[in-house]
Amino acid sequence: MNFKSDNESPAHAAVLQALLDANEGRATAYAEDDWSERLNQVFSERFETDCQVLPIATGTAANSISLAAVCPPWGGVLCHQAAHIQNDEGGAPEFYTDGAKLVTLPGQDGKLSADALAAAVDGAGAHGVHNVKPSVVSITQATECGTSYSIKEVQAIAEVCQSRQLPLQMDGARFANAVAWLGCTPADITWKSGVDLLSFGATKNGAVTAEAVVVFGHPDWLEALHRRRKRGGHLLSKMRYVSAQLLAMLDNDLWLVLAAEANARAASLAEGIHQSKHFSIHWPVQANEVFMQGEPAKLQWLKDHGASFHLWPGHSDLSRLVCSWSTTDEEVDAFLQLLQRAR
Ligand SMILES: Cc1ncc(COP(=O)(O)O)c(C=O)c1O
Known part of the structure; x- marks a missing residue:
């Protein structure tokens, strides 16, 4: 019953097979290999527009390098107060932007x-x-x-951005879960709604370590992105292994199949929690995470009886339960049975 993080899930077999397949012979280094060079075409087909893709090893680097390419040191990055870039990236966005300020805003349901x-x-x-x-x-x-932001919500934000000449960046560490939940196309919720830069996450969703910066339009940003990726130490010499994982995830839409699995487990968890006596759902469940509220002693009791999860920082009565593609129905059922017994 491990609901601590989708980062704790294993990699999917298809990704591991893709790594083995890519492990044949020599390949040009520094993202000039065949796998990396196919990314633009494969992502462009899936996103229904020409896009440029920079494979990268971590979500923190994807976000920070993207922001640094469009934000001067005297600039402000506007984001939600709960944003990962604000709370969980150790100052990397500030570091990569040479000191830009993160300007945080409140907003309901994390939006x-x-x-x-x-x-x-x-x-x-x-x-x-x-x-x-x-x-x-x-x-x-x-x-x-x-x-998950709806298409309308992203469009409304993008209108504000466009009328003020501000680029719109999307941290998509769980982009797959949002797309699977919304049931829209990846195009609908990104460039068609006004998103300029996407950090496309794959690691939480079944890759070993693979993320990508996806750029919609804006050829003038590419030099900065490429140079900042290198300067920031994220142009891996053996990039073929990152790119092969991304290709495996996009093949037959594995990324959406796996995300839908994770979302389905989260929906089942939420359903069971709704019916429980002592616990309630805090935020609407619209992807693969469930925020469950309950008395601190009862949450501790669940932990003492084998359930693993994190508490939301600063809140002893709010737990975060994360499902991944590898979460099983049995794990969910066992957790829900434990809820019935909690005291
Ligand atoms: C929303 C969000 N963005 C970005 C990241 C950063 O990913 P990484 O840990 O690969 O740097 C995470 C990781 O937990 C995340 O949850």
Whole structure:
């Protein structure tokens, strides 16, 4: 009953097979191998537009290098106060941007609202050079609260961005879970809705370690992205192994099949929690994470009886249960049975 993190899940067999297949002979280094060179075409087909793809090893690097390519050191990155870039990336966005400021905003269910964003951007320059200059907006899909932005919500944010010449970056560490939950195309929820840069996550969803920066349009950003990836130490010499994982995930839409599995387990968990006496659901379950509220002593009792999960920082009565592609129905059932016995 391990619901601590999708990062704790194993890699999918198809990804491991792709690594073995890629492990034949020599291949040009530094992302000039056949696997890396196929990424643009494969992602462009799946996203229904020409896009440029930079494979990269971690989500933190994908976010930080993307933001640094579009945000000057005197700029502001506007994001939700719960954003991973704000709370869990150890200052990497600030480091890669040479010191840009993260400007955090509140918002219901872990989402930025278009109105709050517009007000923050429009009110930001009152003191001229004494203020940082709003330079990019970052949203997380699915959010840190386990919710997913709808197409309309992304479009409304993108309108605010476009009318103020601000790029829109999407942290998609759990992008697959959001797309699977929304039932839309990846195109619908990204470039068609106004997203310029996507950190496409695969590691949590069954890869060993593989993420990608996906750029929609904006050829003028590419040099900065490529140079910052190298300068930041993320141009892996044996990139073929990262790219082969990404190709395996996109093959036959494995990424969406696996994400749908994780989401289904989360939905079953939520269903059972709804019916329990002592616990309740805190945020709507719209991807693969369930936030369950309950008395601290009861949450501890669950842990003492074999359930593993994290508490939401600063909240002793709020637990985070994360399902992955490898979470089984049996694990979910065992957890729900434990809930019935909790005291
Ligand atoms: C929403 C979100 N963004 C980005 C990341 C960063 O990924 P990594 O740990 O690969 O740097 C994570 C990882 O937990 C995440 O949850």
